[in-house]
Amino acid sequence: MMTTLLIVTAALLQPPDVVAAITVNVPQRVRSYLQRCEAACEAQVHALDQEIDKLAARFDRTQGDESDAARQQLAEARDRFKRLQQEPAPLVPIPLPVKREEVGCLPAASYADPSREHAVDVLEVVDSDDVIVRAWYAVPAGDEAAAIGSDADRTFVDLWIRGVDTTGMAAGSPATLKQVFWVSGDQAFDTDCGKRILPKLEPLDVERFRSRRSD
Amino acid sequence: MDRIRAMSWLLVVVLLVIACSGRAADPIADPIAQPRAEPIAQPPTKPPAEFARWFGPQQWERDVAGPIVSLGERGQFDDMHIFAPAVAIENDQFRMWYCGSRGSAGRRVFRLGLATSDDGREFTRYERNPVLEFADGVHSVLTPTLLRDGTGQVLRENGKLRMWTSAAALGKRGLHTLHETTSDDGIHWAELSAPLLENLYCPSVLKTERGYEMWFSDVSSRPWLLRHAASSDGTHWNVTPGPVLWLSQPWEAEVLVYPTVLLIDGVYLMWYGSYDNAVRRETTAVGFAVSSDGVHWHKHPNNPVLRPDPARAWESNYVGTGCVMQLPDGSFRFWYASRTAPPFVHLYFALNTVRWAGPAAVTADKEPSP
Numbered sequence: 348m349m350t351t352l353l354i355v356t357a358a359l360l361q362p363p364d365v366v367a368a369i370t371v372n373v374p375q376r377v378r379s380y381l382q383r384c385e386a387a388c389e390a391q392v393h394a395l396d397q398e399i400d401k402l403a404a405r406f407d408r409t410q411g412d413e414s415d416a417a418r419q420q421l422a423e424a425r426d427r428f429k430r431l432q433q434e435p436a437p438l439v440p441i442p443l444p445v446k447r448e449e450v451g452c453l454p455a456a457s458y459a460d461p462s463r464e465h466a467v468d469v470l471e472v473v474d475s476d477d478v479i480v481r482a483w484y485a486v487p488a489g490d491e492a493a494a495i496g497s498d499a500d501r502t503f504v505d506l507w508i509r510g511v512d513t514t515g516m517a518a519g520s521p522a523t524l525k526q527v528f529w530v531s532g533d534q535a536f537d538t539d540c541g542k543r544i545l546p547k548l549e550p551l552d553v554e555r556f557r558s559r560r561s562d
Numbered sequence: 563m564d565r566i567r568a569m570s571w572l573l574v575v576v577l578l579v580i581a582c583s584g585r586a587a588d589p590i591a592d593p594i595a596q597p598r599a600e601p602i603a604q605p606p607t608k609p610p611a612e613f614a615r616w617f618g619p620q621q622w623e624r625d626v627a628g629p630i631v632s633l634g635e636r637g638q639f640d641d642m643h644i645f646a647p648a649v650a651i652e653n654d655q656f657r658m659w660y661c662g663s664r665g666s667a668g669r670r671v672f673r674l675g676l677a678t679s680d681d682g683r684e685f686t687r688y689e690r691n692p693v694l695e696f697a698d699g700v701h702s703v704l705t706p707t708l709l710r711d712g713t714g715q716v717l718r719e720n721g722k723l724r725m726w727t728s729a730a731a732l733g734k735r736g737l738h739t740l741h742e743t744t745s746d747d748g749i750h751w752a753e754l755s756a757p758l759l760e761n762l763y764c765p766s767v768l769k770t771e772r773g774y775e776m777w778f779s780d781v782s783s784r785p786w787l788l789r790h791a792a793s794s795d796g797t798h799w800n801v802t803p804g805p806v807l808w809l810s811q812p813w814e815a816e817v818l819v820y821p822t823v824l825l826i827d828g829v830y831l832m833w834y835g836s837y838d839n840a841v842r843r844e845t846t847a848v849g850f851a852v853s854s855d856g857v858h859w860h861k862h863p864n865n866p867v868l869r870p871d872p873a874r875a876w877e878s879n880y881v882g883t884g885c886v887m888q889l890p891d892g893s894f895r896f897w898y899a900s901r902t903a904p905p906f907v908h909l910y911f912a913l914n915t916v917r918w919a920g921p922a923a924v925t926a927d928k929e930p931s932p
Binding site for chain 2: 470471479486500501502503504505536537538539540541543544
C-alpha cells in the first residue's frame with residue numbers, strides 16, 4: 348500500500364515520460380539486475396568522489412608544470428564523475444562461473460590479450476543463432492585456489508549462447524556480444540564421447556528499462 | 563505553485579521514509595542484492611629458476627611399431643575396452659596392470675588385467691586374467707596406481723605391493739570412490755577396501771619425505787580439477803584445501819584428468835590429460851606441470867607435450883590415462899591408452915608407450931627462458 352501511494356504521488360509530480368518509466372512493469376529479473384548496476388555505479392561514484400578530493404588537495408599543493416598536470420587530472424576525474432552521474436549506470440558483467448538465473452553482460456576481448464581480465468572467444472558456431480563460446484575470468488581472490496597460488500591466475504568456462512546473430516562469427520576468434528544475457532538453463536548436446544552439458548545463456552532486453560541517472 | 567511543488571516533494575520524502583521502514587515486507591522493494599565480489603587476478607608467481615630445465619621441449623619418441631597391448635580376443639574380459647596402464651619393474655621384469663571391460667560403452671564393468679614384459683615395450687597377457695574385480699559385478703576397477711618412489715619405481719611395504727584404484731558403477735551416474743588393496747605377487751590381490759574418499763578419480767600416489775602424497779581428479783562437479791591429498795599411512799587422507807591445477811591454458815577443455823606424478827631432484831613433475839581444443843571431445847592430449855612442493859604448480863608454456871598421432875590409427879585421437887617412470891638410464895617412459903578416430907566404440911582401444919630422453923642439461927649462464 349505504501350509503495351502504491353509512493354508511486355502515485357511521485358507520478359503526479361513527474362513529467363509524462365518519467366511517469367511511464369516508473370509505472371511500466373519491469374520484470375523482476377531485469378529490475379534486480381539494474382539495481383545491481385546502480386549499486387556498482389554508486390560505488391564507482393563514491394570512489395571517484397574521494398579521488399577528486401585527493402586530486403584537488405594535490406592541485407592546491409603544487410605549482411608550475413606539476414600544477415598543470417594535476418589540474419588536467421582533476422578535470423578528467425570531474426568529467427568522469429559527471430558522466431557517471433548523468434549516464435545510465437554501466438552494465439555489470441555476469442559473474443563467472445555462471446549460475447542459473449544470473450544476469451549480466453559478457454565482455455568483448457580476446458584472451459590473447461593478457462591485460463584483460465575477461466574475454467570471450469568463439470569455440471563453435473552451431474547455427475544462425477546458437478554459438479558455443481569460452482569466457483575467461485580471473486581466479487577469484489578469495490578462492491582457495493588463488494590462496495594456494497600458481498601461475499595460472501585465470502580460468503575459463505564454456506557457454507552455450509542462444510538467440511544471437513552468429514553472422515560473421517568464427518571458431519577461434521574473439522566474440523563480440525554486447526547484449527545482456529541471463530542463464531536460462533542447461534544445453535545438452537552430442538559429442539564424440541557422450542552428451543555434454545553447458546550453461547545456456549539467452550539475451551535479456553534491459554535497454555528499454557534503463558534510464559539516465561540525472562539531468 | 564512552487565510552494566505546492568515543494569510541499570509535494572516533502573510529502574514524497576516523508577512517504578519514502580515510511581515506505582523504507584517496511585520494505586522487507588514489500589516484494590517489489592527487495593533490497594538490492596549485494597553484488598558478488600569481482601574476481602581479482604592474482605599476480606602470477608614466476609617459476610623458480612631451477613624449473614627452467616623442465617620447460618624445454620619434451621620430445622617423446624614413439625619407439626614401438628604398434629600397440630603394446632591390444633583389445634582381448636572375443637570373449638576375454640577386455641575384448642571391448644582397455645585403458646589405464648600402471649607399470650612396475652621388479653627383478654628386471656616389467657609388469658603392467660590395466661583396466662579392461664566387455665560390453666557396450668553404457669554397460670562397461672572394468673576389471674584388472676595383468677601383462678608382463680622384459681623390455682617395457684612388448685607385453686604378454688597373463689593367462690588367467692582378470693586378477694582383480696569388485697565382487698558385486700557392478701562397480702568398475704578404474705585407474706589403478708601403485709605405491710612408488712619419486713622416480714616412479716614401485717615400493718613394497720611389508721613385502722607387499724600396494725595399489726589404489728578409483729571405482730564407480732559406470733553408466734549409472736554412480737559415485738566415484740577411492741579404494742586400496744595389497745598383493746604379494748601382483749596376481750592375488752586382497753579384497754578392495756571400503757571407500758577411502760569420494761568424488762575421486764584417477765589417483766597418482768608417491769611416498770615422499772612428507773609421507774604419502776596423492777594427486778587426483780575431483781569429479782564432484784564440472785569442470786574436473788586436480789587436487790592434492792596427504793596421508794601418514796596411505797589409508798586416511800587429508801585433502802589439501804583448494805584445487806592445485808585447473809583449466810587455464812587455451813588448449814585445455816572441460817576436464818583435467820589422469821595425473822601421473824614423479825619427484826626428481828626435489829622437483830615434482832606432473833603429466834596430466836585434457837581434451838585438446840575439442841568442443842565435442844574429438845581429441846585429448848597430455849600436458850605437463852612442475853612444482854616445488856606438489857601443491858603450487860607451473861604449467862609448461864608449450865603444452866601439450868604429447869598429442870595423438872593421426873598417422874597411427876590406434877592412437878589417432880586420444881592419448882592419456884597412464885603412468886610415467888624414470889628408468890635407470892635417466893630417460894622417461896610413458897605408458898598410456900589411446901583411441902582411434904570416432905565413433906568411439908572402444909573406450910579405450912589400445913595401450914602404448916613412448917620414451918623421452920629427459921631434459922637437456924642447463925648451464926647456469928645460459929638457462930632457457932620458461
